[in-house]
Amino acid sequence: MENIRILAINPGSTSTKIAVYNNTKSAFLKNIKHIAADLGKFTNISDQFEFRKRCILGELGDAGIEIESLNAVIGRGGLIKPIPSGVYEVNKAMIRDLKRKVLVEHASNLGGLIANDIAVSIPAARAFIADPIVVDEMQDVAKITGHPLFERRSIFHALNHKAIGRTHAESIDSEYDKLNLIIAHLGGGVSVGAHKQGRVIDVNNALDGEGPFSPERSGTLPAGCLARICFDDKYTHDDVKRMITGQGGLMAYFNTNDAYEIEIRAGDGDPKAILIQNAMAYQIGKEIGAMSAVLKGRVHAIILTGGMAHNPTIVSYIKDMVSYIAPVIIYPGEDEMKALAMNALMVMTGKINPKVYS
Secondary structure, three states: OOHHHHHEEEEEOOOEEEEEOOOOOEEEEEEOOOOOHHHOOOOHHHHHHHHHHHHHHHHHOOOOOOOOHOOEEEEOOOOOOHHHHEEEEEEEEHHHHEEEEEOOOOOHHHHHHHHHHHHHHHHOOOOOOOOOOEOOOOHHHHHOOOOOOOOOOOOOOOOOOHHHHHHHHHHHHOHHHHHHEEEEEEEOEEEEEEEEEOOOEEEOOOOOOOOOOOEEEEOOOOOHHHHHHHHOOOOOOHHHHHHEEEEHHHHHHHOOOOOHHHHHHHHHOHHHHHHHHHHHHHHHHHHHHHHHHOOOOOOOEEEEEEHHOOOHHHHHHHHHHHHOOOOEEEEEEEEEEHHHHHHHHHHHHOOOOOOOOO
């Protein structure tokens, strides 16, 4: 195989992860942490484009990596139109939608934009995104809410869900599209998906208010109470949005979104930390139970992944609730950088064809 050099870009709320791969081998990895004072200069996340691009190019330059050596640049996909899972080559339609103003901004929108901007400066380089957070494979019946003004949306950690699903299938000499899995990504947000033979037919909206609460998101809230707060002069529209995403969950209870800090406090016997951590695990277990009903009980495995899957107390609590359904497998942490690079490599080596966004 010829050497394919790939730059992967994964913008987060307060950091930008970058990695360079030579085929399947990691050659460079950096988590660029952005201080609040720098990000505070920008009104919107979209305004951070040039700043983050300069940070990326600066780190690559400091590492002696020549931009011209890259064959492909792949960014984490953002809030574009709902699309099936896969690798998409960045095109004009995608750029337009990545730039558009949406109700909830997400730093991942910058991934495809920066990837394209870097790639167009390199002769013959190509720009991609893969499995963005808006991957939508939900069955129609799962989108109905109970009122025609509201519809459930598929917004979740699709990149890690899909990568872990394939990794698990490979570990048991099977294929992802032959298995029924429940995958729970336990990170800053929590998403629990029912994977039926390669398609996520139901999943909670992990971004703007559905499912278990998490380190910084409130998850499903009592609708009546939420409606009353919305019309309380004490809170603005932006205040309520922050309650749901960013300032909810552990952040609301403890003024920190550091799940490890709460794990330590619970381990030291702090009764509030114990209760809230158990409640978070309880809600995750309950959501897994709901997804087992979606799959009609035919579940090959339940997979826990993401940063909080390192927490033995949370894992044990969830296992105690759901292990009767199927074996519980733990893949702690996430490797979205490798997942991005491997998706780009499959296209560059001709194993798969990129999909066209329109």
